[in-house]
Amino acid sequence: MELMDVLYDKQSGIAKITINRPKVYNAFRARTVQELIWALRDAWDDNTIGVVVLTGAGDKAFCTGGDQKARTSDGYDSSGGLGGGIGLEVETLHATIRNIPKPVIAAVNGYAIGGGHVLHVICDLTIASDHAKFGQIGPKVGSYDAGYGSAYLARIVGEKKAREIWYLCEQYTAQEALAMGLVNKVVPHERLYDEVDEWCEKILQKSPTALKMLKYSFNADTAHIEGISQLAMGSLAMYYGTEEALEGRDAFAEKREVNFRKFRT
Numbered sequence: 618m619e620l621m622d623v624l625y626d627k628q629s630g631i632a633k634i635t636i637n638r639p640k641v642y643n644a645f646r647a648r649t650v651q652e653l654i655w656a657l658r659d660a661w662d663d664n665t666i667g668v669v670v671l672t673g674a675g676d677k678a679f680c681t682g683g684d685q686k687a688r689t690s691d692g693y694d695s696s697g698g699l700g701g702g703i704g705l706e707v708e709t710l711h712a713t714i715r716n717i718p719k720p721v722i723a724a725v726n727g728y729a730i731g732g733g734h735v736l737h738v739i740c741d742l743t744i745a746s747d748h749a750k751f752g753q754i755g756p757k758v759g760s761y762d763a764g765y766g767s768a769y770l771a772r773i774v775g776e777k778k779a780r781e782i783w784y785l786c787e788q789y790t791a792q793e794a795l796a797m798g799l800v801n802k803v804v805p806h807e808r809l810y811d812e813v814d815e816w817c818e819k820i821l822q823k824s825p826t827a828l829k830m831l832k833y834s835f836n837a838d839t840a841h842i843e844g845i846s847q848l849a850m851g852s853l854a855m856y857y858g859t860e861e862a863l864e865g866r867d868a869f870a871e872k873r874e875v876n877f878r879k880f881r882t
């Protein structure tokens with residue numbers, strides 16, 4: 618597959634996948650999602666690869682979720698990919714990160730917001746730069762991920778915190794994320810990739826079959842969330858066409874205050 622939105626590099630047992638759309642803070646469009654799935658599948662099939670690193674290009678962002686500028690009145694512009702319900706094959710991307718039988722490390726180099734936050738949540742491990750910021754933003758921009766974004770997040774940070782994250786849509790510092798168990802380690806920004814390499818080296822010294830079975834065991838306990846995710850994305854596809862959701866999208870595009878009060882009648 619010709620890669621336009623993603624950089625993909627394989628070296629010494631490590632597959633590094635970089636979302637490369639820094640102008641939009643590494644937001645993903647349909648094509649980006651397809652390329653991410655392709656790269657993950659390549660790493661899955663390649664027996665020389667023992668660990669996968671997911672990160673974002675530049676200094677500002679890991680990933681800020683769906684590209685709001687590619688959002689039409691019935692979901693995201695799907696012209697660059699298979700599309701489906703919401704115009705992005707996000708369910709397949711999530712399932713691929715979950716099911717690839719190798720650890721996936723999120724190297725969070727900046728904002729991990731919205732659907733970008735969900736990506737790091739699903740990864741096996743997260744190492745964060747000390748200037749990374751974390752949060753969900755869907756209810757502010759007329760969107761939600763009520764699959765892994767809510768149910769699996771609650772497994773990680775607990776029900777109260779997960780509800781706070783979604784209901785208030787605040788941003789959290791890397792240290793706050795560490796305190797709530799959302800990330801494994803915080804390092805000075807300039808050390809991020811050295812630290813990630815060290816974690817990869819430690820993983821590469823371990824038995825691949827043991828790691829694979831452990832990953833499947835961890836996954837089994839939350840496997841039902843895949844079904845919730847399909848329902849969530851199906852409902853999201855219907856929600857995206859509503860005036861309420863479009864108000865969120867338009868307010869972001871027009872850089873103005875959102876007005877959801879009119880929908881509370």
Ligand SMILES: CC(C)(COP(=O)(O)OP(=O)(O)OC[C@H]1O[C@@H](n2cnc3c(N)ncnc32)[C@H](O)[C@@H]1OP(=O)(O)O)[C@@H](O)C(=O)NCCC(=O)NCCSC(=O)CCC(=O)c1ccccc1C(=O)O
Pocket residue numbers: 640641642644681682683684685686703705707728730731732733735753754755756758760761762766869
């Ligand atoms: C990340 C911000 C908080 C950073 O703010 P700030 O530092 O002030 O920078 P900005 O000037 O806002 O941004 C710089 C530049 O980048 C553009 N940009 C940033 N994010 C996006 C984006 N997601 N899409 C398109 N463009 C983006 C921004 O417009 C600026 O460019 P200009 O040319 O100067 O205008 C802030 O940027 C921010 O809040 N971004 C919005 C993030 C967002 O709305 N993401 C989608 C959230 S939807 C969600 O959370 C739930 C849904 C979900 O998880 C999901 C599930 C399934 C499919 C898709 C999604 C999904 O994520 O939509």
